[in-house]
Amino acid sequence: MKLSSQKRKENVAEYILFMWQLTDLLRSIQFDEGRIRELLIDPLGLPEAEAVAELQWYRDYCQIIREEGKEQRGFPSITLYLIGELHDFHQRLLKEPGEDTYRMLTFNATPALVSFREKVPQPLANDMEYCFYALYSKLLLGMQKQEISQQTAESFAEIAKMVGYLAKKFGQFERGEFSFKED
Structure with missing residues:
Protein backbone atom coordinates (compact mmCIF):
# COMPACT_ATOMS: atom_id res chain seq x y z
CA MET A 1 0.00 0.00 0.00
CA GLU A 68 -2.03 -13.57 14.75
CA GLY A 69 -5.53 -13.93 16.21
CA LYS A 70 -6.06 -10.17 16.32
CA GLU A 71 -9.47 -10.09 14.64
CA GLN A 72 -11.15 -8.72 17.77
CA ARG A 73 -8.47 -6.72 19.56
CA GLY A 74 -4.78 -6.05 19.78
CA PHE A 75 -2.41 -5.00 17.07
CA PRO A 76 -0.24 -6.93 14.61
CA SER A 77 3.26 -7.88 15.66
CA ILE A 78 4.91 -5.74 12.97
CA THR A 79 3.82 -2.61 14.82
CA LEU A 80 4.74 -4.05 18.20
CA TYR A 81 8.15 -5.00 16.82
CA LEU A 82 8.68 -1.41 15.67
CA ILE A 83 7.64 -0.13 19.08
CA GLY A 84 10.23 -2.45 20.59
CA GLU A 85 12.82 -1.01 18.20
CA LEU A 86 11.80 2.49 19.24
CA HIS A 87 12.04 1.51 22.90
CA ASP A 88 15.61 0.28 22.39
CA PHE A 89 16.41 3.46 20.47
CA HIS A 90 14.82 5.50 23.28
CA GLN A 91 17.07 3.80 25.85
CA ARG A 92 20.18 4.52 23.78
CA LEU A 93 19.16 8.11 23.07
CA LEU A 94 18.70 8.79 26.79
CA LYS A 95 22.37 7.87 27.31
CA GLU A 96 23.68 9.71 24.26
CA PRO A 97 25.95 12.70 25.00
CA GLY A 98 24.46 15.92 23.65
CA GLU A 99 20.86 14.70 23.72
CA ASP A 100 19.78 16.96 26.58
CA THR A 101 16.70 17.96 24.58
CA TYR A 102 15.47 14.37 24.47
CA ARG A 103 16.24 13.80 28.14
CA MET A 104 14.20 16.94 29.00
CA LEU A 105 11.30 15.85 26.78
CA THR A 106 11.35 12.44 28.47
CA PHE A 107 11.50 14.04 31.91
CA ASN A 108 8.52 16.27 31.04
CA ALA A 109 6.51 13.32 29.68
CA THR A 110 7.22 10.99 32.63
CA PRO A 111 4.38 12.17 34.93
CA ALA A 112 1.87 11.77 32.08
CA LEU A 113 3.26 8.36 31.26
CA VAL A 114 3.07 7.21 34.89
CA SER A 115 -0.52 8.43 35.12
CA PHE A 116 -1.49 6.67 31.91
CA ARG A 117 0.26 3.46 33.00
CA GLU A 118 -1.95 3.37 36.10
CA LYS A 119 -5.09 3.55 33.95
CA VAL A 120 -4.23 0.70 31.58
CA PRO A 121 -5.87 -2.52 32.80
CA GLN A 122 -3.14 -4.92 31.64
CA PRO A 123 0.61 -4.39 31.79
CA LEU A 124 2.35 -3.54 28.53
CA ALA A 125 5.85 -4.52 27.43
CA ASN A 126 7.61 -1.18 27.91
CA ASP A 127 7.20 2.57 28.27
CA MET A 128 7.10 3.06 24.51
CA GLU A 129 4.04 0.81 24.25
CA TYR A 130 2.37 2.94 26.91
CA CYS A 131 3.25 6.04 24.87
CA PHE A 132 1.65 4.61 21.74
CA TYR A 133 -1.43 3.41 23.56
CA ALA A 134 -1.78 6.90 25.04
CA LEU A 135 -1.40 8.56 21.65
CA TYR A 136 -3.84 6.15 20.06
CA SER A 137 -6.31 6.76 22.88
CA LYS A 138 -6.08 10.49 22.17
CA LEU A 139 -6.68 9.84 18.48
CA LEU A 140 -9.77 7.75 19.26
CA LEU A 141 -11.11 10.33 21.72
CA GLY A 142 -10.71 13.01 19.07
CA MET A 143 -12.49 10.92 16.44
CA GLN A 144 -15.33 10.33 18.90
CA LYS A 145 -15.39 14.08 19.64
CA GLN A 146 -15.07 13.38 23.35
CA GLU A 147 -14.05 16.24 25.58
CA ILE A 148 -10.85 15.88 27.57
CA SER A 149 -9.64 17.99 30.44
CA GLN A 150 -6.91 20.59 30.01
CA GLN A 151 -4.61 18.46 32.19
CA THR A 152 -5.22 15.38 30.04
CA ALA A 153 -4.61 17.40 26.87
CA GLU A 154 -1.32 18.67 28.31
CA SER A 155 -0.33 15.12 29.27
CA PHE A 156 -0.99 13.85 25.76
CA ALA A 157 0.99 16.80 24.37
CA GLU A 158 4.05 15.97 26.49
CA ILE A 159 4.00 12.35 25.35
CA ALA A 160 3.50 13.45 21.72
CA LYS A 161 6.51 15.81 21.91
CA MET A 162 8.74 13.07 23.25
CA VAL A 163 7.59 10.47 20.70
CA GLY A 164 7.77 13.02 17.89
CA TYR A 165 11.39 13.83 18.68
CA LEU A 166 12.22 10.15 19.06
CA ALA A 167 10.61 9.30 15.70
CA LYS A 168 12.51 12.12 14.00
CA LYS A 169 15.84 10.91 15.40
CA PHE A 170 14.96 7.30 14.52
CA GLY A 171 14.28 8.34 10.93
CA GLN A 172 17.59 10.18 10.81
CA PHE A 173 19.31 7.08 12.18
CA GLU A 174 17.69 4.84 9.55
CA ARG A 175 18.73 7.22 6.76
CA GLY A 176 22.31 7.40 8.08
CA GLU A 177 21.95 11.06 9.11
CA PHE A 178 22.49 10.34 12.80
CA SER A 179 24.72 7.90 14.62
CA PHE A 180 25.44 7.19 18.23
CA LYS A 181 28.79 8.34 19.50
CA GLU A 182 29.54 4.87 20.87
CA ASP A 183 29.12 3.21 17.43
Missing part, protein backbone atom coordinates in the same frame (compact mmCIF):
# COMPACT_ATOMS: atom_id res chain seq x y z
CA LYS A 2 1.47 3.29 -1.09
CA LEU A 3 0.29 5.38 1.86
CA SER A 4 1.55 2.87 4.40
CA SER A 5 4.94 2.67 2.71
CA GLN A 6 5.19 6.45 2.51
CA LYS A 7 4.29 6.90 6.18
CA ARG A 8 6.85 4.29 7.21
CA LYS A 9 9.60 6.15 5.38
CA GLU A 10 8.59 9.58 6.67
CA ASN A 11 7.71 8.98 10.33
CA VAL A 12 7.67 5.64 12.12
CA ALA A 13 5.38 6.90 14.91
CA GLU A 14 2.76 8.12 12.45
CA TYR A 15 3.08 4.81 10.60
CA ILE A 16 2.37 2.80 13.77
CA LEU A 17 -0.67 4.90 14.65
CA PHE A 18 -1.88 4.71 11.04
CA MET A 19 -1.57 0.93 11.02
CA TRP A 20 -3.45 0.67 14.31
CA GLN A 21 -6.22 2.86 12.94
CA LEU A 22 -6.30 0.80 9.75
CA THR A 23 -6.52 -2.41 11.79
CA ASP A 24 -9.53 -1.06 13.67
CA LEU A 25 -11.13 0.09 10.41
CA LEU A 26 -10.68 -3.34 8.84
CA ARG A 27 -12.26 -4.90 11.92
CA SER A 28 -15.21 -2.51 11.70
CA ILE A 29 -15.93 -3.66 8.12
CA GLN A 30 -15.27 -7.27 9.10
CA PHE A 31 -12.36 -7.60 6.65
CA ASP A 32 -14.83 -7.56 3.74
CA GLU A 33 -12.97 -7.20 0.41
CA GLY A 34 -15.87 -5.44 -1.28
CA ARG A 35 -15.94 -2.78 1.45
CA ILE A 36 -12.14 -2.50 1.37
CA ARG A 37 -12.29 -1.79 -2.34
CA GLU A 38 -15.24 0.60 -1.96
CA LEU A 39 -13.84 2.57 0.99
CA LEU A 40 -10.09 2.39 0.62
CA ILE A 41 -9.16 1.69 -2.98
CA ASP A 42 -11.82 3.03 -5.35
CA PRO A 43 -11.63 6.62 -3.99
CA LEU A 44 -7.96 6.71 -5.05
CA GLY A 45 -8.91 6.39 -8.72
CA LEU A 46 -5.99 4.10 -9.46
CA PRO A 47 -5.42 2.29 -12.74
CA GLU A 48 -6.77 -1.26 -12.47
CA ALA A 49 -3.35 -2.92 -12.12
CA GLU A 50 -2.47 -0.64 -9.19
CA ALA A 51 -5.91 -1.16 -7.63
CA VAL A 52 -5.40 -4.92 -7.80
CA ALA A 53 -1.98 -4.55 -6.14
CA GLU A 54 -3.51 -2.38 -3.39
CA LEU A 55 -6.28 -4.93 -2.82
CA GLN A 56 -3.67 -7.67 -2.53
CA TRP A 57 -1.80 -5.62 0.06
CA TYR A 58 -5.01 -5.36 2.10
CA ARG A 59 -5.65 -9.09 1.70
CA ASP A 60 -2.16 -9.83 2.97
CA TYR A 61 -2.57 -7.46 5.90
CA CYS A 62 -5.95 -9.00 6.81
CA GLN A 63 -4.32 -12.43 6.66
CA ILE A 64 -1.61 -11.31 9.09
CA ILE A 65 -4.28 -10.03 11.48
CA ARG A 66 -6.13 -13.36 11.27
CA GLU A 67 -2.99 -15.49 11.64
Whole structure:
Protein backbone atom coordinates (compact mmCIF):
# COMPACT_ATOMS: atom_id res chain seq x y z
CA MET A 1 0.00 0.00 0.00
CA LYS A 2 1.47 3.29 -1.09
CA LEU A 3 0.29 5.38 1.86
CA SER A 4 1.55 2.87 4.40
CA SER A 5 4.94 2.67 2.71
CA GLN A 6 5.19 6.45 2.51
CA LYS A 7 4.29 6.90 6.18
CA ARG A 8 6.85 4.29 7.21
CA LYS A 9 9.60 6.15 5.38
CA GLU A 10 8.59 9.58 6.67
CA ASN A 11 7.71 8.98 10.33
CA VAL A 12 7.67 5.64 12.12
CA ALA A 13 5.38 6.90 14.91
CA GLU A 14 2.76 8.12 12.45
CA TYR A 15 3.08 4.81 10.60
CA ILE A 16 2.37 2.80 13.77
CA LEU A 17 -0.67 4.90 14.65
CA PHE A 18 -1.88 4.71 11.04
CA MET A 19 -1.57 0.93 11.02
CA TRP A 20 -3.45 0.67 14.31
CA GLN A 21 -6.22 2.86 12.94
CA LEU A 22 -6.30 0.80 9.75
CA THR A 23 -6.52 -2.41 11.79
CA ASP A 24 -9.53 -1.06 13.67
CA LEU A 25 -11.13 0.09 10.41
CA LEU A 26 -10.68 -3.34 8.84
CA ARG A 27 -12.26 -4.90 11.92
CA SER A 28 -15.21 -2.51 11.70
CA ILE A 29 -15.93 -3.66 8.12
CA GLN A 30 -15.27 -7.27 9.10
CA PHE A 31 -12.36 -7.60 6.65
CA ASP A 32 -14.83 -7.56 3.74
CA GLU A 33 -12.97 -7.20 0.41
CA GLY A 34 -15.87 -5.44 -1.28
CA ARG A 35 -15.94 -2.78 1.45
CA ILE A 36 -12.14 -2.50 1.37
CA ARG A 37 -12.29 -1.79 -2.34
CA GLU A 38 -15.24 0.60 -1.96
CA LEU A 39 -13.84 2.57 0.99
CA LEU A 40 -10.09 2.39 0.62
CA ILE A 41 -9.16 1.69 -2.98
CA ASP A 42 -11.82 3.03 -5.35
CA PRO A 43 -11.63 6.62 -3.99
CA LEU A 44 -7.96 6.71 -5.05
CA GLY A 45 -8.91 6.39 -8.72
CA LEU A 46 -5.99 4.10 -9.46
CA PRO A 47 -5.42 2.29 -12.74
CA GLU A 48 -6.77 -1.26 -12.47
CA ALA A 49 -3.35 -2.92 -12.12
CA GLU A 50 -2.47 -0.64 -9.19
CA ALA A 51 -5.91 -1.16 -7.63
CA VAL A 52 -5.40 -4.92 -7.80
CA ALA A 53 -1.98 -4.55 -6.14
CA GLU A 54 -3.51 -2.38 -3.39
CA LEU A 55 -6.28 -4.93 -2.82
CA GLN A 56 -3.67 -7.67 -2.53
CA TRP A 57 -1.80 -5.62 0.06
CA TYR A 58 -5.01 -5.36 2.10
CA ARG A 59 -5.65 -9.09 1.70
CA ASP A 60 -2.16 -9.83 2.97
CA TYR A 61 -2.57 -7.46 5.90
CA CYS A 62 -5.95 -9.00 6.81
CA GLN A 63 -4.32 -12.43 6.66
CA ILE A 64 -1.61 -11.31 9.09
CA ILE A 65 -4.28 -10.03 11.48
CA ARG A 66 -6.13 -13.36 11.27
CA GLU A 67 -2.99 -15.49 11.64
CA GLU A 68 -2.03 -13.57 14.75
CA GLY A 69 -5.53 -13.93 16.21
CA LYS A 70 -6.06 -10.17 16.32
CA GLU A 71 -9.47 -10.09 14.64
CA GLN A 72 -11.15 -8.72 17.77
CA ARG A 73 -8.47 -6.72 19.56
CA GLY A 74 -4.78 -6.05 19.78
CA PHE A 75 -2.41 -5.00 17.07
CA PRO A 76 -0.24 -6.93 14.61
CA SER A 77 3.26 -7.88 15.66
CA ILE A 78 4.91 -5.74 12.97
CA THR A 79 3.82 -2.61 14.82
CA LEU A 80 4.74 -4.05 18.20
CA TYR A 81 8.15 -5.00 16.82
CA LEU A 82 8.68 -1.41 15.67
CA ILE A 83 7.64 -0.13 19.08
CA GLY A 84 10.23 -2.45 20.59
CA GLU A 85 12.82 -1.01 18.20
CA LEU A 86 11.80 2.49 19.24
CA HIS A 87 12.04 1.51 22.90
CA ASP A 88 15.61 0.28 22.39
CA PHE A 89 16.41 3.46 20.47
CA HIS A 90 14.82 5.50 23.28
CA GLN A 91 17.07 3.80 25.85
CA ARG A 92 20.18 4.52 23.78
CA LEU A 93 19.16 8.11 23.07
CA LEU A 94 18.70 8.79 26.79
CA LYS A 95 22.37 7.87 27.31
CA GLU A 96 23.68 9.71 24.26
CA PRO A 97 25.95 12.70 25.00
CA GLY A 98 24.46 15.92 23.65
CA GLU A 99 20.86 14.70 23.72
CA ASP A 100 19.78 16.96 26.58
CA THR A 101 16.70 17.96 24.58
CA TYR A 102 15.47 14.37 24.47
CA ARG A 103 16.24 13.80 28.14
CA MET A 104 14.20 16.94 29.00
CA LEU A 105 11.30 15.85 26.78
CA THR A 106 11.35 12.44 28.47
CA PHE A 107 11.50 14.04 31.91
CA ASN A 108 8.52 16.27 31.04
CA ALA A 109 6.51 13.32 29.68
CA THR A 110 7.22 10.99 32.63
CA PRO A 111 4.38 12.17 34.93
CA ALA A 112 1.87 11.77 32.08
CA LEU A 113 3.26 8.36 31.26
CA VAL A 114 3.07 7.21 34.89
CA SER A 115 -0.52 8.43 35.12
CA PHE A 116 -1.49 6.67 31.91
CA ARG A 117 0.26 3.46 33.00
CA GLU A 118 -1.95 3.37 36.10
CA LYS A 119 -5.09 3.55 33.95
CA VAL A 120 -4.23 0.70 31.58
CA PRO A 121 -5.87 -2.52 32.80
CA GLN A 122 -3.14 -4.92 31.64
CA PRO A 123 0.61 -4.39 31.79
CA LEU A 124 2.35 -3.54 28.53
CA ALA A 125 5.85 -4.52 27.43
CA ASN A 126 7.61 -1.18 27.91
CA ASP A 127 7.20 2.57 28.27
CA MET A 128 7.10 3.06 24.51
CA GLU A 129 4.04 0.81 24.25
CA TYR A 130 2.37 2.94 26.91
CA CYS A 131 3.25 6.04 24.87
CA PHE A 132 1.65 4.61 21.74
CA TYR A 133 -1.43 3.41 23.56
CA ALA A 134 -1.78 6.90 25.04
CA LEU A 135 -1.40 8.56 21.65
CA TYR A 136 -3.84 6.15 20.06
CA SER A 137 -6.31 6.76 22.88
CA LYS A 138 -6.08 10.49 22.17
CA LEU A 139 -6.68 9.84 18.48
CA LEU A 140 -9.77 7.75 19.26
CA LEU A 141 -11.11 10.33 21.72
CA GLY A 142 -10.71 13.01 19.07
CA MET A 143 -12.49 10.92 16.44
CA GLN A 144 -15.33 10.33 18.90
CA LYS A 145 -15.39 14.08 19.64
CA GLN A 146 -15.07 13.38 23.35
CA GLU A 147 -14.05 16.24 25.58
CA ILE A 148 -10.85 15.88 27.57
CA SER A 149 -9.64 17.99 30.44
CA GLN A 150 -6.91 20.59 30.01
CA GLN A 151 -4.61 18.46 32.19
CA THR A 152 -5.22 15.38 30.04
CA ALA A 153 -4.61 17.40 26.87
CA GLU A 154 -1.32 18.67 28.31
CA SER A 155 -0.33 15.12 29.27
CA PHE A 156 -0.99 13.85 25.76
CA ALA A 157 0.99 16.80 24.37
CA GLU A 158 4.05 15.97 26.49
CA ILE A 159 4.00 12.35 25.35
CA ALA A 160 3.50 13.45 21.72
CA LYS A 161 6.51 15.81 21.91
CA MET A 162 8.74 13.07 23.25
CA VAL A 163 7.59 10.47 20.70
CA GLY A 164 7.77 13.02 17.89
CA TYR A 165 11.39 13.83 18.68
CA LEU A 166 12.22 10.15 19.06
CA ALA A 167 10.61 9.30 15.70
CA LYS A 168 12.51 12.12 14.00
CA LYS A 169 15.84 10.91 15.40
CA PHE A 170 14.96 7.30 14.52
CA GLY A 171 14.28 8.34 10.93
CA GLN A 172 17.59 10.18 10.81
CA PHE A 173 19.31 7.08 12.18
CA GLU A 174 17.69 4.84 9.55
CA ARG A 175 18.73 7.22 6.76
CA GLY A 176 22.31 7.40 8.08
CA GLU A 177 21.95 11.06 9.11
CA PHE A 178 22.49 10.34 12.80
CA SER A 179 24.72 7.90 14.62
CA PHE A 180 25.44 7.19 18.23
CA LYS A 181 28.79 8.34 19.50
CA GLU A 182 29.54 4.87 20.87
CA ASP A 183 29.12 3.21 17.43
